[in-house]
Amino acid sequence: MIQVLWRRSAVLPLLLIPALAAGQHPATSRMFPSCSVQSCQGQAQENELFEDSAFLRGFHVSAAKPWDQPNILGPIVPEGLSPSAPPVWRLAQWHSNSLLKPGTLSRDPEVPLWKAATDTKSIILRQEKGRAILTLECLGAREFAGRPRRQGEPWPHLLIEQALDSPPISKLEQLTFSIRFRIPSVSADPDLADKLDPGLHTAQTTAYWTVEGAGDDGHKDMFWFGIPLFDVRYPVPPAYCSVDTGFPGATEKYIYTVAGDRLWSGATGDGAWRENTVDLIPLLKEALRAIQEKGAMTRVCPDSLRLTSFNLGWEITGPYNASLEISGLSLRARPAVLTWEKEPKHDGS
Numbered sequence: 410m411i412q413v414l415w416r417r418s419a420v421l422p423l424l425l426i427p428a429l430a431a432g433q434h435p436a437t438s439r440m441f442p443s444c445s446v447q448s449c450q451g452q453a454q455e456n457e458l459f460e461d462s463a464f465l466r467g468f469h470v471s472a473a474k475p476w477d478q479p480n481i482l483g484p485i486v487p488e489g490l491s492p493s494a495p496p497v498w499r500l501a502q503w504h505s506n507s508l509l510k511p512g513t514l515s516r517d518p519e520v521p522l523w524k525a526a527t528d529t530k531s532i533i534l535r536q537e538k539g540r541a542i543l544t545l546e547c548l549g550a551r552e553f554a555g556r557p558r559r560q561g562e563p564w565p566h567l568l569i570e571q572a573l574d575s576p577p578i579s580k581l582e583q584l585t586f587s588i589r590f591r592i593p594s595v596s597a598d599p600d601l602a603d604k605l606d607p608g609l610h611t612a613q614t615t616a617y618w619t620v621e622g623a624g625d626d627g628h629k630d631m632f633w634f635g636i637p638l639f640d641v642r643y644p645v646p647p648a649y650c651s652v653d654t655g656f657p658g659a660t661e662k663y664i665y666t667v668a669g670d671r672l673w674s675g676a677t678g679d680g681a682w683r684e685n686t687v688d689l690i691p692l693l694k695e696a697l698r699a700i701q702e703k704g705a706m707t708r709v710c711p712d713s714l715r716l717t718s719f720n721l722g723w724e725i726t727g728p729y730n731a732s733l734e735i736s737g738l739s740l741r742a743r744p745a746v747l748t749w750e751k752e753p754k755h756d757g758s
Contacts, residue, residue: 463541468500483511549725550598568722579712589684589737598728610727622709635666644676645669665696
């Protein structure tokens with residue numbers, strides 16, 4: 410069962426805050442079988458934490474509201490692939506005016522491409538030079554029916570989500586995230602260009618994780634950690650650290666996003682492919698330090714931090730039409746190698 414996630418944003422003047430809704434030992438994790446650690450003989454084996462990173466098993470499509478029952482409408486799978494297991498990804502389409510329905514991603518008869526669409530969104534899965542490429546497209550101009558979004562009004566999301574079973578970072582040597590992405594197109598409704606408010610309207614996409622931590626006394630808490638990819642208001646998205654608060658459904662937990670210029674060069678919306686691989690462990694510790702400096706999560710030990718879910722995709726808070734392509738998605742965990750001092754040799758005396 411995929412856990413219920415709800416991603417929302419709180420808005421302050423001139424800044425959109427990407428707020429979201431929401432420790433196993435490696436030997437007991439489903440991702441870390443007991444043989445995954447090599448003792449004293451080189452590096453430990455890396456383990457891929459994302460299941461089905463090529464999306465060949467399809468998606469569970471969500472309802473329109475996070476609190477709707479049922480929350481999941483059913484699976485949508487690529488036509489003709491007959492996956493052997495159910496989808497592990499969820500396609501969240503919160504607050505959308507038209508919903509993708511369970512069924513199939515229709516296959517193009519000429520090329521390896523599968524697509525599902527409504528009048529306000531589409532998802533496309535294609536194979537290109539051995540790579541799986543997923544396209545998420547939102548038509549915000551249609552979502553808002555030719556008008557700007559009003560203050561306090563919800564906005565459409567199109568996100569891929571997956572629950573994770575990551576060990577605490579104390580058990581890991583590295584936790585490596587890789588992504589390749591580009592923004593093929595983004596544009597505002599030309600009839601509304603003079604009515605856009607940058608404190609209220611944007612199109613943005615960030616890779617987000619929920620991060621759980623614990624204290625020595627057993628106390629648990631969480632925060633949101635983000636790697637920003639694109640925000641239409643900035644050449645490169647800025648850093649952010651604040652509380653998800655101020656609207657119904659807010660988690661009242663901290664959000665920490667890394668400054669985009671630490672990861673990307675040039676304007677990330679220029680249509681060019683960008684890719685990066687980054688070790689999340691130092692960034693997660695950095696995020697917790699920043700949050701603790703603000704007086705929160707002070708009982709949480711850095712080594713206890715573990716990832717519990719992931720999501721990525723569009724939040725469209727204004728009349729923007731936007732497309733995102735992603736490829737090469739990976740989250741690899743390398744367990745820490747067990748080491749010990751050799752016993753001293755005895756000469757028999």
